[in-house]
Amino acid sequence: MNPEYRSITGTFDILPDTSTTDGASDAPSSTWRYIEDVIHKVMQRFNAEEIRTPILEPTPLIARGVGAYTDIVSKEMFAFERGDTHYVLRPEITAPVVRAYLQHHLDQRGGVQKLYYIGPCFRAERPQKGRYRQFHQFGAEIMGTDDPRADVECIALMMAIYEEIGLSGLRLRLNSVGNPASRARFVEALQNYLEPYRHELSETSLQRLEKNPLRILDTKAQHEQEILQDAPVLLDFLDEESEKHYAEVKTLLQDLEIAFVEDPTLVRGLDYYTHTAFELESADIGAQSALGGGGRYDLLAQELGSKQAVPSIGFASGIERLLLAMEAQGIEAPAAPAVDVFLAALGDEAQRWVFRWAQQLRAEGLSVGLDLRGRSLKSQMKEANRQRAEYTLIIGGNELEAGGAQVKHMESGEQEEVAFDNLVAYLQRRIEA
């Protein structure tokens, strides 16, 4: 079609089936629904409550809540201005949830707030496998406690969803970035260590050295990796409190028999991230191997203006990557439901009869298909077949006269006459089973 009207690069349509692939999700809408159903179900099991926030947020919220020196904020935001308001299409959902928590004083509901979300996010990156400009995240935030059990419950919740879907062989990486005091000491040590290597560092790493030193740790540059071989290790700088929190998290994970590997290079770069950081990886979904990740952010609420600390932990996962992992492991979602009964009509009078009966049967809760083009009976039968109708009613002049419909069971091909008066009961009885 005219390129001017095509869907935007990096976005895709989710269609009823997968008969076309250009600019469409590889998975049909029924598969998306299935995944969403699983998410809702598992979240419910963990007594998390759904929250829905706007897709449009004020740019300063994201800049502050995600971090000005992150790639997301510095180069990947879809942001624009109207009048004196700066808008951004949300690149993630944690900051908006914290915003909503503070704006609506959710702490006043009492207790820990366990909130979850599913929805689209936007980042202006070059698309590739598992990466899109509009993509879909689900996640949960457990807010109002710094108890390590919250960390583990958050991880357990995330894992339970993948478990329920049936994925296996995933790798959970775990680390602690400590509290601000211990991290500050580590950052100083890291900066001191790297000082002599300054001239060997890339431009971005040099910038990070000043603004956001932790992120140097996850550099991919071979040479910088080598330099970092002998660098100070974050875990060695944890103070007693941080050490204790981390140890507790590991113990609790073991109690729940959730396997993990410790990875000291796994970091969350910004100051308001504390303690636990984790990421869930799959080896078979391409270069973008992270299915989901998260961590503790005890200081974010204050960053956004809260007088009180709201110690919290959350995770976020990508639905597109979940789909990739399902495909790689041959996991199929249930097929979209078929119609219960298709009404085939022959002749004008029968058409009117069928049109009314479709409405009635639907009111009885049956899903009903019918012809809207006045086509031949044969065509209508083909249509019924395509819609995978369980039963097809055939109504023509003979049936109207006899006061009963021909009811055909499509799979067996068996057909019998059923009086109009008994139709609803007949169909309901058979279709329930």
Add this chain to the structure above:
RNA sequence: GUGGCCGUAGCUCAGUCGGUUAGAGCGCCAGGUUGUGGCCCUGGAGGUCGGGGGUUCAAAUCCCCUCGGCCACCCCA
């Protein structure tokens, strides 16, 4: 933002030493069955050969530009 690969029907693809009206299978529509789907047979619709420009008597085929897709880098979901 950078790099590599790829764009022929709705889908999967054939057709490229340049040469008459661009093909197949599947799907779609219709007929064979004047009231019956799935199998089979027959016919039909559907293509700016991604787009623009150039070379040529002649371009799906060669050249340039451009758009789109895929994959990778950076980084993340």
